[in-house]
Amino acid sequence: MTLSITQAQNWIEEDLQNFYQSYPSTPLFEPIQYLLRIGGKRMRPALVLLSHQLFSDTPEKAREAALAIEVFHNFTLMHDDIMDKAPLRRGQITVHERYNTNTAILSGDAMMIQAYQLLMKRPCKNQHALIELFNQKALEVCIGQELDMSFESRNDVSVEEYLEMIRLKTAVLVGCALQMGAIIADASPESQRHLYACGEEMGLAFQLMDDYLDAFGNPETVGKQTGGDILADKKTYLYLQLLSRASQDEKRKLQGPFSTPEEKVGTIKEWMRYYSIDEEIKALADQYSQSAIEHLNAVDGHNEKKQPLIHVVQQLLHRQA
Amino acid sequence: MTLSITQAQNWIEEDLQNFYQSYPSTPLFEPIQYLLRIGGKRMRPALVLLSHQLFSDTPEKAREAALAIEVFHNFTLMHDDIMDKAPLRRGQITVHERYNTNTAILSGDAMMIQAYQLLMKRPCKNQHALIELFNQKALEVCIGQELDMSFESRNDVSVEEYLEMIRLKTAVLVGCALQMGAIIADASPESQRHLYACGEEMGLAFQLMDDYLDAFGNPETVGKQTGGDILADKKTYLYLQLLSRASQDEKRKLQGPFSTPEEKVGTIKEWMRYYSIDEEIKALADQYSQSAIEHLNAVDGHNEKKQPLIHVVQQLLHRQA
Numbered sequence: 001m002t003l004s005i006t007q008a009q010n011w012i013e014e015d016l017q018n019f020y021q022s023y024p025s026t027p028l029f030e031p032i033q034y035l036l037r038i039g040g041k042r043m044r045p046a047l048v049l050l051s052h053q054l055f056s057d058t059p060e061k062a063r064e065a066a067l068a069i070e071v072f073h074n075f076t077l078m079h080d081d082i083m084d085k086a087p088l089r090r091g092q093i094t095v096h097e098r099y100n101t102n103t104a105i106l107s108g109d110a111m112m113i114q115a116y117q118l119l120m121k122r123p124c125k126n127q128h129a130l131i132e133l134f135n136q137k138a139l140e141v142c143i144g145q146e147l148d149m150s151f152e153s154r155n156d157v158s159v160e161e162y163l164e165m166i167r168l169k170t171a172v173l174v175g176c177a178l179q180m181g182a183i184i185a186d187a188s189p190e191s192q193r194h195l196y197a198c199g200e201e202m203g204l205a206f207q208l209m210d211d212y213l214d215a216f217g218n219p220e221t222v223g224k225q226t227g228g229d230i231l232a233d234k235k236t237y238l239y240l241q242l243l244s245r246a247s248q249d250e251k252r253k254l255q256g257p258f259s260t261p262e263e264k265v266g267t268i269k270e271w272m273r274y275y276s277i278d279e280e281i282k283a284l285a286d287q288y289s290q291s292a293i294e295h296l297n298a299v300d301g302h303n304e305k306k307q308p309l310i311h312v313v314q315q316l317l318h319r320q321a
Numbered sequence: 322m323t324l325s326i327t328q329a330q331n332w333i334e335e336d337l338q339n340f341y342q343s344y345p346s347t348p349l350f351e352p353i354q355y356l357l358r359i360g361g362k363r364m365r366p367a368l369v370l371l372s373h374q375l376f377s378d379t380p381e382k383a384r385e386a387a388l389a390i391e392v393f394h395n396f397t398l399m400h401d402d403i404m405d406k407a408p409l410r411r412g413q414i415t416v417h418e419r420y421n422t423n424t425a426i427l428s429g430d431a432m433m434i435q436a437y438q439l440l441m442k443r444p445c446k447n448q449h450a451l452i453e454l455f456n457q458k459a460l461e462v463c464i465g466q467e468l469d470m471s472f473e474s475r476n477d478v479s480v481e482e483y484l485e486m487i488r489l490k491t492a493v494l495v496g497c498a499l500q501m502g503a504i505i506a507d508a509s510p511e512s513q514r515h516l517y518a519c520g521e522e523m524g525l526a527f528q529l530m531d532d533y534l535d536a537f538g539n540p541e542t543v544g545k546q547t548g549g550d551i552l553a554d555k556k557t558y559l560y561l562q563l564l565s566r567a568s569q570d571e572k573r574k575l576q577g578p579f580s581t582p583e584e585k586v587g588t589i590k591e592w593m594r595y596y597s598i599d600e601e602i603k604a605l606a607d608q609y610s611q612s613a614i615e616h617l618n619a620v621d622g623h624n625e626k627k628q629p630l631i632h633v634v635q636q637l638l639h640r641q642a
Contacts, residue, residue: 028467079430081425102404102470105426109400110463112433117456128441131452135438142431145348149423219389 003059004171005308008046008066015067016042017116031095031107032114035074038092044177045070050308051181053193054301061122062184065130068118069177072134076141078104083149084304087169092223098133110137126183133183137176144168151235159240163204171203194254198309205288206316211236212281215269227265237284241277289313324380326629329367329387336388336588337363339610340439352416352428352437355396359413364633365498366391371629372502373515380444383505386451389439390498393455396432397462399425404470412545433459454504458497465489472556480561484525492524512620517628519616526609527637532557533602536590548586558605562598563589610634 020036045066052062080086081094082104088094096104104193117132133202147165151157178199182192213222214229215238224313229236246254248273272278292313296306324332341357344350366387373383400497401407402415403425409415414502417425441451468486472478499520534543535550550557567575571592579585593599613634617627 012551016575026464026467027471028464079426101422105400105404106463106467106470108462109430109433112430113456113459113463116437116452117460120453120456122447127449128444130442131437135441138434139431139438142434143349146427149427150348159504210567281637 001048001057001059001304003053003308005046005050005312008049008059008308009042011063012042012045012066012070015063016070019067019071019114027099027103028107028110028159031078031099031103032074032111034098034280035089035095036071038090040070040074040090043069044073044173045310047174047177047199047309048181048184050312051178052185053181054195054299054305054309055182055185055187055191061124062181064118064121065180065184066177068115068134069112069173069180071118072115072138073173075108075115076145078108078111080145081143084106086167109301117319124184125186130180130183133176133179137172139170140168144172146172157235157240159237159244162235162237162240167200167204167209171200172205174203175199188300194295194298198292198299201288201295202290202313202316205285205292205313208237208281208285208288210318211238212278212285215265215272216278227261227269230265231261237281238272238277241280242272242275245275245277246271286317289317322378322380323626324370324374324629326367326371326633329370329380329629330363332370332384333363333366333369333387333391336384337391340388340392340435347425348420349428349431352399352420352424353395353432355419356399356410356416357392359411360536361391361395361411363391365394365494366369368495368498368520368630368633369502369505371633372499373506374502375516375620375630376508376512377627382445383502385439385442386501386505387498389436389455390494390501392432392439393436393459394494396429397466399429399432401466403429404466410527417473445505446507448564448639451501451504454497454500458493461489461493465491465493478556478561481556481564483556483558483561487528488521488525491528492521495524495527496520509621512622515616519613519620522613522616523637526606526613526634529558529602529609530637532559533599533606536586536593537599548582548590551586551589552582555618558602559593559598563593563596566596566598567592607638610638 020029020033021030025033048062048066048069049059053059056062077089078095081089082096082101086094087097087140092202094104095107099107110118116131119134120127124130144165144167147161148169151162151165175196176199179192179196182195187195211229214226214236217226219226228234229239233239242254254271256264258267269278293310296309298315299306337357341350341354344353346354369383369387369390370380373465374380376394377383391552398410399416402410403417403422407415408418415425416428430559440455441448465486465488468482469490472483472486496517497520499516500513503516508516532550535547535557538547540547549555550560554560563575566574575589575592577585578590590599614631617634620627
């Protein structure tokens with residue numbers, strides 16, 4: 001039996017429900033249930049399962065670890081939303097807005113502990129390595145979030161620094177997900193290394209496509225109003241590349257004023273297109289995806305079982321419409 | 322060799338220094354160093370070491386776990402201070418005040434992960450049990466903090482609920498410290514159980530003495546102005562007992578107004594003394610301490626090596642001057 005992405009995601013939904021229903025609806029646990037129910041693509045936990053089955057015919061052995069990484073990811077969302085003062089998450093009110101900041105801090109803390117409880121739930125031969133990897137990558141996610149926050153008050157952020165930030169904030173956890181599946185299945189260090197690298201490249205490609213779609217996506221396909229990053233002067237890849245190309249005069253104009261938000265978004269997108277940054281970012285995402293596939297090809301494992309993972313990478317790139 | 326409390330505390334100070342110096346002074350890690358340098362009695366980590374040596378002649382084997390519990394404890398302080406809007410911690414500016422709330426959230430998150438890293442640092446035979454205990458008690462600490470916060474907006478908190486709150490918020494981590502030392506030394510489940518119970522009772526005694534000293538301690542010995550809890554209408558054991566005894570008329574007077582803060586503190590302390598609540602709380606703390614000693618006596622282990630732990634319990638009770 002080979003799990004498809006959809007089957008993996010269905011398992012996760014089922015396990016998530018059982019998970020949050022096992023806690024009482026107290027002020028500490030209720031917000032956790034709320035956030036987990038809002039949804040999400042469950043991509044990270046699905047990757048744990050899809051990676052694990054490359055080396056194993058018992059995919060259920062990775063279910064708890066898959067759940068752990070989803071709970072951890074949602075913990076980071078709960079705390080990031082406080083720090084970013086975000087009113088909405090996936091179109092729903094964020095936890096700190098719906099409850100309050102103290103609740104979002106404390107329920108987030110509880111979620112991180114729950115993630116470790118899930119990691120410990122099914123003892124495996126390589127548990128020590130599993131938790132050490134998780135610890136290291138979890139800490140790197142914090143370092144990435146710190147970098148992201150520090151960028152807000154800086155105006156000398158380089159494109160390289162931005163790529164390092166998204167690597168830490170987003171990509172390392174994707175790599176962690178793929179390597180965790182491999183660790184649980186007792187795959188070779190070489191395969192583990194390739195799967196981790198595959199995940200990092202996927203994470204980078206994903207984040208760059210996110211940046212691209214926020215500016216150039218079709219609102220109907222993307223599912224939200226585009227141009228948000230531009231209006232918020234967010235230091236994305238697109239913005240930083242534009243800054244690095246623009247003349248002094250253009251840089252001044254970039255700061256505005258603009259007569260309407262639409263004019264701002266339109267003008268800046270026009271400049272980005274003029275410098276071909278829209279094409280460049282897609283090419284870079286494509287390059288990361290290719291590299292992800294190469295790492296996947298280098299992994300020992302059934303080719304047939306690699307198909308769902310290849311499919312995930314392809315989906316990443318063809319989200320744009 | 323038997324470690325004394327002071328020797329154990331010295332080890333911890335040394336290990337803490339090495340720990341925080343191993344991280345760069347970035348905006349994420351610098352606040353962690355700041356908080357850990359402010360000090361504290363290092364009682365929890367010392368208890369890990371003192372418990373461990375009951376069953377072992379190699380106390381260094383518990384150093385990383387001791388450090389882990391101190392780092393975790395300080396993580397809870399960093400986040401609690403945000404939630405309580407506390408300006409000071411041990412006479413120094415709190416992290417969220419000195420830096421900002423976002424930093425205190427994120428550096429606190431990083432500390433929790435670091436605690437797990439420390440726990441994994443020296444593999445031991447019972448590591449699975451060690452981490453499961455830590456997870457469970459860490460989650461209980463969150464439940465305790467949630468209860469504590471919920472008490473602020475309630476006026477029907479019972480004495481029993483208060484005792485359950487301090488058990489979760491404070492005492493379980495003391496029990497955890499003692500049991501962790503025993504787990505690492507591979508002590509019997511029976512001894513582990515007694516040491517955990519000993520710690521819980523110690524933690525309860527400690528918190529009650531804290532409540533007592535905040536109202537009735539000698540400011541010079543306690544090292545801070547007394548009466549703070551009374552002025553803040555904090556629902557301590559003393560306050561809740563007073564509420565449960567007072568007549569309707571007295572309850573009304575308890576709400577004030579008072580002409581000066583001194584009058585408020587003086588009047589309420591007088592009522593507490595009138596109902597002998599000051600004596601009762603000391604008697605209750607004494608009872609918990611006795612019970613702690615009984616559990617310690619029931620533990621298999623060298624009597625001589627129990628002395629430092631007995632000394633800790635005695636210190637707890639005779640902090641008042």
